[in-house]
Amino acid sequence: MKILVDANVPAAETCFAALGEVVRLPGREIDAASLRDIDALVVRSITRVDETLLAEASRLRFVGTCTIGTDHVDTRLLAERGITFASAPGCNAEAVVDYVLISLLTLAERQGWRLAERRVGVVGAGNVGGRLLARLSAMGIDCLACDPPRVEAESVEAERAGRVDAEEEAPAGFVNLDTLIDECDVLCLHTPLVRQGPHATHHLLDAERIAALAPGSLLLNAGRGDCVDGQALRARLSGEGDFSAILDVFENEPGVDASLADLAEVATPHIAGYSLDGKLRGTHQITRALCRAFGLPCRMTLEELLPTPPLRSLELGEGLEQEEALRLAMRAVYDPRRDHDSLRRASRRQGMARGFDACRADYPLRREFATLEVALAEEDRHLATLMAGAGFRVRRRLE
Numbered sequence: 001m002k003i004l005v006d007a008n009v010p011a012a013e014t015c016f017a018a019l020g021e022v023v024r025l026p027g028r029e030i031d032a033a034s035l036r037d038i039d040a041l042v043v044r045s046i047t048r049v050d051e052t053l054l055a056e057a058s059r060l061r062f063v064g065t066c067t068i069g070t071d072h073v074d075t076r077l078l079a080e081r082g083i084t085f086a087s088a089p090g091c092n093a094e095a096v097v098d099y100v101l102i103s104l105l106t107l108a109e110r111q112g113w114r115l116a117e118r119r120v121g122v123v124g125a126g127n128v129g130g131r132l133l134a135r136l137s138a139m140g141i142d143c144l145a146c147d148p149p150r151v152e153a154e155s156v157e158a159e160r161a162g163r164v165d166a167e168e169e170a171p172a173g174f175v176n177l178d179t180l181i182d183e184c185d186v187l188c189l190h191t192p193l194v195r196q197g198p199h200a201t202h203h204l205l206d207a208e209r210i211a212a213l214a215p216g217s218l219l220l221n222a223g224r225g226d227c228v229d230g231q232a233l234r235a236r237l238s239g240e241g242d243f244s245a246i247l248d249v250f251e252n253e254p255g256v257d258a259s260l261a262d263l264a265e266v267a268t269p270h271i272a273g274y275s276l277d278g279k280l281r282g283t284h285q286i287t288r289a290l291c292r293a294f295g296l297p298c299r300m301t302l303e304e305l306l307p308t309p310p311l312r313s314l315e316l317g318e319g320l321e322q323e324e325a326l327r328l329a330m331r332a333v334y335d336p337r338r339d340h341d342s343l344r345r346a347s348r349r350q351g352m353a354r355g356f357d358a359c360r361a362d363y364p365l366r367r368e369f370a371t372l373e374v375a376l377a378e379e380d381r382h383l384a385t386l387m388a389g390a391g392f393r394v395r396r397r398l399e
């Protein structure tokens, strides 16, 4: 079997070499000709898997994407052709939540407010949004959520189970998008890109909704760029200076609107999910799916793939304000200002499209908050709750 794997998929040789011959190509160079003699294709989000790509893929029996998002894949076409498809749900969700928490705390520090005093609205409460809500709530942050497809699915499920009281009622904390916009200071967008249907998300935040975001509020988008009308967002950000954005995703990547990126407080090149843990989980999930599709045994475990983190333990002393302590621990693992700065530098040097891709291709080692154990004094009970809520392992400091 011949397996073509995107060059940005880590551990591909370790995972796939026992299954067949592994060929590597940068994601944007995978084209119809390169698929001529390929049995299995493993991509990330930058390879559009459509009719044009599959024009000469007569041997192809499997397509896997080591990502959560699937909007780059024509899944209907694959089903019609009898090609097995697999994605990696949830693989980098923890990394995205890490990114959101430290980015919000960074803005709080820069603008002089406390996250604990803000209400956060999460749009899309799936693997990413659901984990974000869980961590924010465990940190005592006031949250609301908006996820009409999930609310609908839960009410259908409740009806099926014969729970009459559940009729059309959204679970506690779930509201519609316009209420969320009215009632929250911070809006975090974690929806997939869906172009059609009753819950389409293309320009879910359109000019009207962007205008309705309250003065002093903040929009963070780590879902897909096309879920927000970029032109309208740029116009709002160029306005009175009463509104901020943290943007990891953009319309038209990698050739994104440089003036929009410049106006964002944090602008990163679609790397919110780029922890090594998240990428390796993706590779591992797709290895298992490929083995299933070809009836092969899969002996590789995720633990075998993950190296020991460079920083395993951090001991905090007394006297730190709580959000300061959180920032310190988070930045010991990951600091999004590094990614913001490298996008700025790379786009100035090479132009936006090449710079954006270069930052992603040469991404430095990043681990997740859960890999760090934070040691605290016994009396720091509240801080221990906050740290554990934020995703760290917490232990009592030895005096």
Ligand SMILES: NC(=O)c1ccc[n+]([C@@H]2O[C@H](COP(=O)([O-])OP(=O)(O)OC[C@H]3O[C@@H](n4cnc5c(N)ncnc54)[C@H](O)[C@@H]3O)[C@@H](O)[C@H]2O)c1
Residues within 6 Å of the ligand: 068, 069, 070, 089, 090, 092, 093, 096, 123, 124, 125, 126, 127, 128, 129, 130, 146, 147, 148, 149, 150, 190, 191, 192, 193, 194, 199, 200, 201, 204, 222, 223, 224, 248, 249, 270, 271, 272, 273, 274
């Ligand atoms: N920036 C990054 O690096 C990065 C990393 C991972 C995922 N993502 C993006 O984030 C998206 C979400 O990831 P996930 O793992 O949570 O996916 P998921 O499928 O687990 O959850 C998505 C949630 O969004 C909800 N949703 C769909 N349409 C909606 C709408 N119109 N309004 C509100 N909610 C809606 C769904 O019901 C679901 O609960 C992915 O599809 C991907 O595009 C980006």
Ligand SMILES: O=C(O)[C@H](O)[C@H](O)COP(=O)(O)O
Residues within 6 Å of the ligand: 008, 044, 045, 046, 066, 067, 068, 069, 070, 092, 270, 273, 274
């Ligand atoms: O959908 C996802 O999982 C993310 O958007 C993913 O991290 C994007 O990274 P890429 O596939 O573009 O390397």
